[in-house]
Structure formats: structure tokens, C-alpha cells
Amino acid sequence: MPSLSKGGGFRDRQVFAQLQEYITQVVCTDQGGAASSAAGEVICWRGSELHLLQSITEQPVDCLAFSADGQYLAAGCQDGRVRVWHDLDLVITIEADQWIEHLSWHSSRPELAFSSGHYVQVWDVAQDQVITTLDFVESSVLDLAWHPVGDRLAIAGYQGVKIWQDWDDDPHVLALPTSTQAIAWSPDGKYLALGNFDNTLVVMEWGNPDPWIMRGFPGKVRALTWSQIIKPATAPLIGCASAEGVVIWAKDKDGGWAGHLLEGHIEKVNAIAFQPASLRLASASDDGQICLWQKAKKLEQILPASPEAVTSLAWHKDYLLAGTSGGEVIKWSKSTQGFG
Amino acid sequence: MVSLQQIPVTVLTGYLGAGKTTLLNRILTESHGQKVAVIINEFGEVGIDHQLVVGADEEIFEMNNGCICCRVRGDLIRIIGNLLRRRRGFDRLVIETTGLADPGPVVQTFFVDEDLRDRLLLDAVVTVVDAKHIQRHWESKEVQEQLAFADVILLNKTDLIPGAELELLSQRIQSMNALAKVYPTHYAGIDLGQILGVEAFSLDRALEIDPEFLHEHHHHHEEDINSVAFTELQPLDELKLNRWIGELLEVQGGDIFRFKGILNFAGQEERFVFQGVHMLFNGKRDRAWQPDEVRQSQLVFIGRNLDAQQLRDGFGQCLA
Numbered sequence: 131m132p133s134l135s136k137g138g139g140f141r142d143r144q145v146f147a148q149l150q151e152y153i154t155q156v157v158c159t160d161q162g163g164a165a166s167s168a169a170g171e172v173i174c175w176r177g178s179e180l181h182l183l184q185s186i187t188e189q190p191v192d193c194l195a196f197s198a199d200g201q202y203l204a205a206g207c208q209d210g211r212v213r214v215w216h217d218l219d220l221v222i223t224i225e226a227d228q229w230i231e232h233l234s235w236h237s238s239r240p241e242l243a244f245s246s247g248h249y250v251q252v253w254d255v256a257q258d259q260v261i262t263t264l265d266f267v268e269s270s271v272l273d274l275a276w277h278p279v280g281d282r283l284a285i286a287g288y289q290g291v292k293i294w295q296d297w298d299d300d301p302h303v304l305a306l307p308t309s310t311q312a313i314a315w316s317p318d319g320k321y322l323a324l325g326n327f328d329n330t331l332v333v334m335e336w337g338n339p340d341p342w343i344m345r346g347f348p349g350k351v352r353a354l355t356w357s358q359i360i361k362p363a364t365a366p367l368i369g370c371a372s373a374e375g376v377v378i379w380a381k382d383k384d385g386g387w388a389g390h391l392l393e394g395h396i397e398k399v400n401a402i403a404f405q406p407a408s409l410r411l412a413s414a415s416d417d418g419q420i421c422l423w424q425k426a427k428k429l430e431q432i433l434p435a436s437p438e439a440v441t442s443l444a445w446h447k448d449y450l451l452a453g454t455s456g457g458e459v460i461k462w463s464k465s466t467q468g469f470g
Numbered sequence: 471m472v473s474l475q476q477i478p479v480t481v482l483t484g485y486l487g488a489g490k491t492t493l494l495n496r497i498l499t500e501s502h503g504q505k506v507a508v509i510i511n512e513f514g515e516v517g518i519d520h521q522l523v524v525g526a527d528e529e530i531f532e533m534n535n536g537c538i539c540c541r542v543r544g545d546l547i548r549i550i551g552n553l554l555r556r557r558r559g560f561d562r563l564v565i566e567t568t569g570l571a572d573p574g575p576v577v578q579t580f581f582v583d584e585d586l587r588d589r590l591l592l593d594a595v596v597t598v599v600d601a602k603h604i605q606r607h608w609e610s611k612e613v614q615e616q617l618a619f620a621d622v623i624l625l626n627k628t629d630l631i632p633g634a635e636l637e638l639l640s641q642r643i644q645s646m647n648a649l650a651k652v653y654p655t656h657y658a659g660i661d662l663g664q665i666l667g668v669e670a671f672s673l674d675r676a677l678e679i680d681p682e683f684l685h686e687h688h689h690h691h692e693e694d695i696n697s698v699a700f701t702e703l704q705p706l707d708e709l710k711l712n713r714w715i716g717e718l719l720e721v722q723g724g725d726i727f728r729f730k731g732i733l734n735f736a737g738q739e740e741r742f743v744f745q746g747v748h749m750l751f752n753g754k755r756d757r758a759w760q761p762d763e764v765r766q767s768q769l770v771f772i773g774r775n776l777d778a779q780q781l782r783d784g785f786g787q788c789l790a
Binding site: 150151152154168169190192208229231268269270272287288289308309311327349350373398455 | 540541544557588
């Protein structure tokens, strides 16, 4: 086990909520957060006041996301429905015919994109009407992400990514000889990172026809996160989860990307997330361990989260949230005296 | 979570109308006390098979088709990943590759994908053949591949052809795929113990090759698909064999559907067992050779247009 640096100090562990099954997602806003389970439950909270938005349905909720302003919460479920809440009230239920596996909100407008099979629908939630339906064609949609500042919608699946800017135009296609299962825009919107089945990471710079291809991963690149902070590199850092490894990529002065492996996990890494406005990275694995990495380099703290797998992570400005396969939603806050 | 038990997976293939649905219904109704999840790889015949599947304690999930490895992998991970999250999960998974689909990509996915490899155990590829209609479909690439990939072949609808013809048919199929167990059936009537729990892909069971086949040197070679087997008493050089297999799969991997081997390496006290599909394989050191056991290497390939002499020559270069 690598030695730990000082600091970190996330010592107050609290089981914040206990749901019936596997936590499929935890998400945060400035005001609070939400979590969903494979039993179909959806909870949300503001401060410490917990609300049950949806009780057990036996139909797993696969995806959960707050709108950019934090006003709406959307959940996509295996019963083929997307439900949208506003101030704890269910305001819209959209029906599709297949599992809803991914959803993403527009960066400023109350517009929601979600996938169902190989289609993606875009809804205007304020008007409760469909804006467009996109067909990925090549396969089921494996991920989707709305650009953090603009109108571009990226959709991933078999043979790479398609990016729509204008619904009536053909999408921009980044074709790969594999399937892309995870995508993430950098917070400045300049780059799109693609995690692929063939153990590669591809990074596309908008306007640059030649993407970078990073190899040498121990397995498929299953999860991605970007830092909000750019220093010390010339672009935000990319964190990747692949098998038992966490790999950080930083853009160097020569325009290339350099990677380094963070060693600390013994089992498969399921989730990673940079703390907002920081280079602190959290990574969580199948054996229930969470590692905190100082400046995306040095292992500063190991949080023994759970005897079960940690399946999802999210940062709030004051705490770290983790969901487990046993249905626990766990919260770590900094203990006041331990800090430093 | 290393301690999790692996869930067995049966891949069910067969030409349209061969009797897959009948077999699937039997699995669902007769697997008492087991929760069986079924994934149907829809391929053209939307809904028809679906309605015929009887209700038991099962759930059916549709894949969004596709016959290319990566796409199949994406869909399998998507569906199976979701299934595995449920606490009241399932005890067995049956993947039906409907109609014309080549089972190769589905089987390969279990070799390639780390998540599926960890959580699932590929039990067997079961191919259902319509004994009468196969006579008209020998040329079909898919029929040939379904036979080549099979661990168990049900020669179904045996009532429709005379006994002598059935015997010839059985021999012909066995000559194409020497590793498969071939059973004549009527209405897919077979003891489910013969098709479930076979563990044909488990390395521990990798080598149950019919000794008859290993010692037989002449086979019908009119078929595009054939099996080639060797035995060798002289120990092998591990490095040479690795190099040979690597080069062989690189050049001919597309035509080699299945292969299995148990090897006697010079200087090793343990058996080395391996098996693979196309370019992918896994292997490991197995138990030690027993004192009363004939220390010999055995190797079987099933593929398209395999040149037995060329393979034998290549293998011959690997002796220590």
C-alpha cells in the first residue's frame, strides 16, 4: 500500500440514506443532491431534509440528472419512462418504448436529451414538448453528453461519436473502429474525451481534425472525468478509470498528452470524479474502497466506504457522496479539527 | 468482489424454424426453481419468436440486433450490466442468437470483456438443427458457423427423416465439429442436464476430446468446415508453441472458429490447458501430470478450410 500524505481529512462518514437495492447514480447540486436505485427508488434532498420522490417500482432507474439551474431533476427508468420533478412535484412523464439509459441537460435551457435504444429524444421540459428525435443508427446509444456552454450534443456508441449542432443538419462524426462507451466534455467545452472498448482514450479538440489517441490502458476505459482547473497543465486534466487503474492525462507544452498511473486500488475502478474547483480526485472501486488523490497525483486518503462495491460518486462543495451496490448512500464531510 | 459466483450462460443458436423456441420453452418451464433471464438477439423476425415464448419465472430482453463483435459487445454489456445490478437477479442466462446470426461475436465477447468474464461463465453453445431442412442449407455460411461453434448439437425433427439418413447426417456433422456432442431429438426433447451445466468453456473441462477422434486420421474433407486434431507424446517447447499459435491465429484466426488444447511442455510438471475462439484465447497451468497418466499433448482445431498437413507441420516444429 502506498504511503499517505497528510491532509484530506474527510473523516466524518455518515450513511445518509439506505435504499433497497444497488445505487445506480448519485448526483449533486449546490443546494443538495439526489440518488436512484435498481429497485426504482428516487430520493432527493436540500440541506439535510430528505424526500422520497419515487418508491420501489421494481423497475431500475438507470440515470439521474439535475438541470443546469438545479430546478429540475430527471430520472430515466427501465420501464421506458423519463420522469421530471420540479420542487418535489412530478411535472412530466415521457414515455418511450425501451429502457432509458442515459440523459443529459442543456447547459442553460430546460432542455433534456435522453436515450432509448438507438434513439435520442430532446425535450423542452418547460413547454412539455419534443424538440427532436435523433437516430444514432449504428447501435444502441452507450452514452450522451451536452456541451457545457454551447448547443452541441454528443452521442456515443458503436463506431465512435456523433455530434449534432443543428438538429436539421447531419451530425459531425468521429468514427472509430470500436465502440465508445463513455464520453465527457471538458468544462471549457474545448475538448471531448472518449473512453473506448479497445482500451484507448481518444481526445478530440473542437476544430482540430486530428484527435489524440492514448493507449496502454489495462482494460476498457469505463469512466472519465475532467478537472475544472487548468493549471499546471495547458488544458484541464483527464481522469480515466480502467480495470484496477486510474490514469491521469495532462496536456504538455508541446501539444501532446502525458499520462501517469495512480496505483492504490486492488479491484476494478467503477467511478471517478474531480472535486469542483480543485485537482483533488476521488476514485471508487468494486471492493468498496474510495481513494482521494491530492493534485491528481499523491494518494492522500483511503476511505473504507463499504463492504460492497461503490458504484457512483459525486462531489458537493462541502462533502463527497458515494452510492454502493448494497443501496447505501454515504456522505463524507471534512471534520473540522482534522483539516490540514 | 471476487467472491461473487459466476452465472452460467448458454448461447442458443440455430437456423430459423429449427426448434430453438421449443427448446427455450423447455428450459424456461423445466428449470424449476431457477430464475432464467433470456436475451433475444432480434434479427429480422421481430416479435414472432417472442410471442411463442411461454411465461415462466423469466424475463426477456431484446438486443438491438447487430452481428458485428463490438456492437454485440456493447449491447450485451448494456443489458447484462443492468441485469446484474438487481439483487433478485437470475441464476442462468440464455442468449438466443436468432435465425441467421453468427454466434461468433457473442462468444468472443465473453473472452474479451473483463466485466462479462468476471461475472459470467460461458457454459455452452447449443445449436439446434432441423434434420430435414439442413440438407438444403449446407452451403449457408451461418449454418456452418453455428455447427462449428457448437458444444452441443441437437439434431431435431428426427421423425422427418429415415434412420439411415439420420446416422449419415450425424456422422457428417461430427466430422465438421469433432468436439460437439450430437444428440438426435424430437421436439427438442432432451434431458436438460445434457445442455445446461456443460461448462464447455471452463478450462478445467477444456479437454474432453473423444479419443476415437484423436486417433482417427481420415475424415471427410468435402466440407468447408472441418476439425483437425493431433496428439503428441514428445514434450513441446513452450516458446516455440507460443510463437506458432500467435502467428497461426494472426494469419488464419478468421477461419479458426474454436480450438482447445492440453499441452505437455518440456520441463513443466503441470499440464497446460487452453482454448479459444478466432484470435482470442486463454490458457493456464492446470494440475500436475499424474504418475499413471500418459503424458501427451492434445490439440483440436475447428475451422474453415483448415489444411491438416500445414497445421501438423507447424505443430511438428514446436517439439522440444
